[in-house]
Amino acid sequence: MLWLTWRQYRPQALVTGALLAVLGVVLLVNGVSADDYSTGTPCLGLGGECGGAGTVTSGRFDSMYPFVSSLILVPAVVGVFWGAPLLAKEFERGTHKLMWTQSVSRRHWLTVKLGVVGLVVALGGLVFGVIIEAWLRTFPGKSRPLDDFALFSLVGVVPLAWWLFAFVLGAAAGAVVRKTLPAIGITIAVSAAVLVGLVLLRPHYVAPQRVELTGDVPALQSVAASRYILVAPDGREYDPLRGPAECPPGPEQGKCLDAAGYRNFVEFQPLDRFWRFQWTEAGILFAGTLLLGAVAVQGGVRRRV
Amino acid sequence: MYWLTWRQHRTQILMTLGYLVVIGAVLLVHGISADGLTGDALNERFVPVYEVVSWLPVLPVLFGTFWGAPVLAREFERGTHKLMWTQSATRWQWLAVKLGGLGLMVTVAGLAFGFMVTAWLNAFGDSHLAAAFGNSGLFAISGIAPAAWWLFGFMLGAAAGAMTRRTLPAIAVAIAVFALVFVGAFRSRENYGTPEAFDPASVSPAELQATLSDSLIVGKVPTGSVMQIIPGSHYWQFQWTEAGLLFAAALVLGGVAVFGALRRRV
Numbered sequence: 001m002l003w004l005t006w007r008q009y010r011p012q013a014l015v016t017g018a019l020l021a022v023l024g025v026v027l028l029v030n031g032v033s034a035d036d037y038s039t040g041t042p043c044l045g046l047g048g049e050c051g052g053a054g055t056v057t058s059g060r061f062d063s064m065y066p067f068v069s070s071l072i073l074v075p076a077v078v079g080v081f082w083g084a085p086l087l088a089k090e091f092e093r094g095t096h097k098l099m100w101t102q103s104v105s106r107r108h109w110l111t112v113k114l115g116v117v118g119l120v121v122a123l124g125g126l127v128f129g130v131i132i133e134a135w136l137r138t139f140p141g142k143s144r145p146l147d148d149f150a151l152f153s154l155v156g157v158v159p160l161a162w163w164l165f166a167f168v169l170g171a172a173a174g175a176v177v178r179k180t181l182p183a184i185g186i187t188i189a190v191s192a193a194v195l196v197g198l199v200l201l202r203p204h205y206v207a208p209q210r211v212e213l214t215g216d217v218p219a220l221q222s223v224a225a226s227r228y229i230l231v232a233p234d235g236r237e238y239d240p241l242r243g244p245a246e247c248p249p250g251p252e253q254g255k256c257l258d259a260a261g262y263r264n265f266v267e268f269q270p271l272d273r274f275w276r277f278q279w280t281e282a283g284i285l286f287a288g289t290l291l292l293g294a295v296a297v298q299g300g301v302r303r304r305v
Numbered sequence: 306m307y308w309l310t311w312r313q314h315r316t317q318i319l320m321t322l323g324y325l326v327v328i329g330a331v332l333l334v335h336g337i338s339a340d341g342l343t344g345d346a347l348n349e350r351f352v353p354v355y356e357v358v359s360w361l362p363v364l365p366v367l368f369g370t371f372w373g374a375p376v377l378a379r380e381f382e383r384g385t386h387k388l389m390w391t392q393s394a395t396r397w398q399w400l401a402v403k404l405g406g407l408g409l410m411v412t413v414a415g416l417a418f419g420f421m422v423t424a425w426l427n428a429f430g431d432s433h434l435a436a437a438f439g440n441s442g443l444f445a446i447s448g449i450a451p452a453a454w455w456l457f458g459f460m461l462g463a464a465a466g467a468m469t470r471r472t473l474p475a476i477a478v479a480i481a482v483f484a485l486v487f488v489g490a491f492r493s494r495e496n497y498g499t500p501e502a503f504d505p506a507s508v509s510p511a512e513l514q515a516t517l518s519d520s521l522i523v524g525k526v527p528t529g530s531v532m533q534i535i536p537g538s539h540y541w542q543f544q545w546t547e548a549g550l551l552f553a554a555a556l557v558l559g560g561v562a563v564f565g566a567l568r569r570r571v
Contacts, residue, residue, distance in 0.1 A: 015477070067488065073363065077480065080370075085473060181375055181472065182316075188367070196357065241345065 001104055001112055009117060012081050016124050023071075024131045030064050031138035061139045068132065069150035075125075075159075075166035076191040082121055083170015084183040086113060087300050091178040110300050114293060118167055125163030129155055144274040149199045156278040161285035165292070166191055172292040175299025194288070198281060205280040206273060213264040227268070233261040240264065306394050306402050314407060317371050321414050329421050332358075336428030347432045355434065358422070362445040363487070365458030368411055369479035373462020374472055376403055377566055381470040400563050404463060408559070411459045415452035422447045433518035438540045441491050448544040453551035458483060460558035467565025486554075490547065495523045497546040500533035 006013075090096040100106045133155040136142045145151035153162060169190055174183040208227075230238040238244050247256035269277075311318070335354045342350055380386040390396045426447060429435035437447040445454060461482055466475035500523040505513055519537035535543075 011474070066491075070363075081473070081477060089473075181371070181379075184476070185320075185371060188370075 001109070002116065004099075005113055005116060009082075009120075013120065016078075016082075020124065020127055020131065023128070027064070027068075027131060027135035030060055031135050061142070064135075068135075068154065069148075071132075072150050072153045072195065074128070075162040076188050076195075078121060078124075078163050079166030079170035079187040079191055080184050082117065083167040083172075084174050084187050085180055086117065086171040086174055087296065088174030088178060088180040088183040091174075092180055106301050107297070110297050114168070114171060114296060118164060121167040122160050122164045125160035128163070129157070129159035132159070144271050146269060146271055146274050146277060149202070152202070152277070153195075153198075153281075156275070157282045158278055158285070161282035161289070165194075165285040165289045168289045168292040168296060172295040172299065175296045198284065202277065202281065203269075205277055206269070208267040208269050210265050210267050213266055227266070229265045229267060230257065231263050231265055238262075306398065307406070309389075310402055310406060314372070314376070318410065320371075321411075325414060325417055325421075328361075328418070332421050332425040336425045339428050343431060347429060348434055351429050351432050351434050358425075358446070359442045361422075362442050362454075364446075365451075365454040366480055366483045366487075368455050368458035369462030369465070369483055370476050372407060372411060373459040373464075374466045374475040374479055376407060376463050376466060377562060378466030378470055378472040378475040381466075382472055396567060400566055404460070404559055404562060408456055408459055408555075412452045412456045415455035416449065418455075419446065419448050419451040422451070433514060436518045436537070438535075438537050438543070439518060439521050441494060444494070444543070444547075445490075448541070449548050450544055450551075453548035453555070457486075457551040457555045457558070460555040460562065461486075464558040464561040464565065467562040490550075494543065494547065495521060495535065497543050498535050498539050500535050502531050503534045504531045 087096075090099065100109060132151075136145065136151065136155060142151075145155065152158065166187065170183060170187040173186040173190070174180065177183050177186065210229075213228075228240045230240045230244070232238065232244060236244075241249070244260075244262070246260065247253050247262075331354065335350075339347060339350055377386075380389065390399060422443070423437070426435045426437050426443065435443075437443045444450060458479070462475065462479040465478040465482070466472065469475045469478060503516070503520075505517075508516065516534070516536070521535040521539075521543075523533040523535060
């Protein structure tokens with residue numbers, strides 16, 4: 001049973017292992033050569049105007065970032081090649097008729113396939129997350145990316161949860177439609193929808209912390225998703241860029257607001273909430289995984305051979 | 306012949322049509338809503354839809370996966386080519402209808418998509434974010450580039466299917482090759498033309514902003530020095546260069562697909 005599962009999943013296992021190794025080597029080389037940290041300037045000759053924290057950014061990091069951030073599409077590929085064929089290919093080719101009429105029961109088969117292959121997939125996701133995190137650690141201040149929607153899904157426990165979710169999603173799609181190609185289509189579509197949904201939902205996992213800006217502005221470097229709010233004496237909130245109607249934007253706006261008793265607040269997510277966000281997102285995905293796992297088992301056992 | 310091709314691929318065709326209708330409606334409504342907005346408000350309106358649209362350059366890989374890979378591989382895998390290719394229509398005719406007919410559909414769909422994105426970007430013409438030349442993602446989905454990218458994805462999948470003769474490995478090969486070509490194209494685009502020297506100090510800040518958002522900036526330069534840029538007037542030259550390269554690659558891949566399919570006796 002284990003041997004057959006290995007035999008059926010050999011190409012996937014070897015290719016995934018090889019790709020993880022390549023990713024590790026590429027990021028290792030990039031990370032090691034990141035010593036020339038402050039030489040690259042992203043300001044593209046705009047004189048001293050662009051200033052601020054963005055001026056000194058690693059050229060190495062910038063050159064790699066677009067490719068690393070596009071790796072958030074990897075879970076969908078895992079679902080396509082690991083999940084979708086798991087049951088769909090058996091049904092499509094009729095091999096389940098032979099396999100499931102041997103001495104081992106269907107539930108047993110499904111548990112072994114989903115469980116063992118799922119374990120391998122989870123391990124792959126974990127290794128993937130560790131590789132990305134090790135790479136981020138070479139760039140100061142980037143190792144807890146709460147404010148970057150792509151990097152957040154690539155470090156910590158979230159990649160593990162995503163890989164597992166996509167795998168079980170593919171298996172469930174294959175169990176329901178019983179054909180590989182439509183199962184692949186469903187896997188890609190649902191993965192994309194879930195990805196967009198989670199990115200939109202993420203700021204709402206925990207209510208942001210709100211701090212009043214009085215005189216000395218607190219240091220806001222270590223925060224994510226900051227937003228400034230103007231609160232009227234009667235409690236109504238305004239966007240400071242527009243302001244209330246009684247104080248139109250202009251040079252006199254500040255004085256007018258102060259006189260009318262408006263107060264400035266800033267809302268943000270402190271970076272020490274990183275793991276809270278990670279576990280929330282992983283929890284959502286794990287719940288989805290369990291649900292889809294039940295769908296896959298049901299779909300697999302439902303019909304008589 | 307036509308009927309069977311339609312029957313075999315109608316899911317893909319209808320899905321693609323549905324996609325075009327949905328994305329067209331979204332871009333149309335969003336573009337109309339930009340009417341009359343300026344400055345920060347215009348940028349703010351642009352960003353939410355842009356964040357989704359900026360992922361669409363990877364779309365051609367789906368044409369490789371769902372249009373290209375199964376077109377030949379599924380026949381071989383199921384043995385249906387044995388019946389199909391021993392009827393009165395020759396193998397050449399079959400291949401011409403399947404690769405040519407479906408390829409034409411993909412190209413026309415890509416053209417329509419590029420046209421819609423260009424019209425959408427024009428509605429946000431005043432925003433420096435909606436510049437299709439300097440932004441490599443927007444460049445690949447505006448103008449005629451998507452037609453070439455989509456056809457390339459389709460032919461890549463078909464060629465992979467003809468060589469591997471199985472759907473799943475064909476999909477894997479198509480995704481892997483596409484990822485390499487994608488990265489390569491994005492990195493080599495600035496070499497399609499010769500950059501011009503541009504001194505940021507020679508123009509007013511407003512002009513500088515307009516020029517920089519409209520042109521392709523080559524490489525990274527130390528603060529304050531003369532930059533190498535490719536002005537926005539070269540947009541169509543670059544579009545045709547990219548499209549030409551991809552159409553040529555698609556042609557070669559189509560040849561591979563035909564050769565792979567005819568190589569073996571039924």
